Structures are given as C-alpha cells and as structure tokens.
Amino acid sequence: MIGRLNHVAIAVPKLEAGVAVYRDTLGAKVSAPQAMPEHGVTVVFVELPNTKIELLEPLGAGSPIGKFLEKTPGGGIHHVCYEVADILAARDQLKAKGAKVLGDGTPRIGAHGKPVLFLSPKDFCGTLVELEQV
Numbered sequence: 001m002i003g004r005l006n007h008v009a010i011a012v013p014k015l016e017a018g019v020a021v022y023r024d025t026l027g028a029k030v031s032a033p034q035a036m037p038e039h040g041v042t043v044v045f046v047e048l049p050n051t052k053i054e055l056l057e058p059l060g061a062g063s064p065i066g067k068f069l070e071k072t073p074g075g076g077i078h079h080v081c082y083e084v085a086d087i088l089a090a091r092d093q094l095k096a097k098g099a100k101v102l103g104d105g106t107p108r109i110g111a112h113g114k115p116v117l118f119l120s121p122k123d124f125c126g127t128l129v130e131l132e133q134v
C-alpha cells in the first residue's frame with residue numbers, strides 16, 4: 001500500500017536554529033519559511049536527493065506540535081510521511097485492519113497542497129504516520 005518516503009518531519013522549538021543546522025552545518029538546500037496557520041506550524045522544506053526533511057515550528061496557541069515539544073524541548077522526529085496512490089482506499093483498508101485514523105478520517109490538504117491523513121502512533125511502532133496522496 002505505502003510507496004515512497006515523502007518526508008520526515010522534525011519539530012523544533014526555533015526554526016532559525018534548525019535551518020542553520022541543516023543549511024550551514026549539513027550543507028542542504030532549505031526553503032524559505034512558510035506559515036501554515038491552518039496547521040498550527042511554520043515549516044521549511046529541506047531538499048535532499050531522495051526525500052525531504054520538514055522542520056516544523058509551533059505557530060499560535062494550541063499548535064499540534066506544542067505538546068510534543070513540551071515533552072522533547074530540544075526538538076525531535078515528529079512524524080514520517082509515506083506516499084499512497086489513493087488516500088481514501090488506503091484509509092479504508094487500514095481501518096478494516098483496526099488501525100486508528102486521527103481526526104474524523106477526512107483527508108485534509110497538507111503542506112504540499114495534497115490530501116493527507118494521520119495515523120495513530122499506537123498502531124505504528126510508536127511513530128506518528130502521515131499518508132499523502134500523490
């Protein structure tokens with residue numbers, strides 16, 4: 001069902017510091033910050049030859065990564081995103097296998113303008129999984 005690794009998302013308390021690590025220390029190409037108030041994050045995309053890293057900084061009160069950063073104040077891997085061809089078919093297959101889809105199960109438009117869903121870490125080896133239809 002799942003295809004390519006689309007991105008790994010890393011939550012950081014300070015985006016500028018994360019950008020400096022990836023751009024200056026690791027020598028990667030990093031996009032300009034993009035505020036996504038509807039997702040409660042500001043994001044930059046780190047372009048790698050075979051995938052992307054997204055650095056996420058909380059934006060506004062009640063950011064979905066706020067609680068995560070309370071537990072891991074220095075930042076950490078927040079989720080991994082796998083590509084699927086048909087997100088509704090993937091959702092229905094996963095639900096039939098007993099996996100928990102977060103929210104109301106309706107795909108939302110993610111950071112790349114494509115439909116996404118999140119799956120409970122409890123069912124996926126302790127890792128929050130994002131599915132993105134490509």
Ligand code: CO
Pocket residue numbers: 007009054079081130
């Ligand atoms: Co993501």
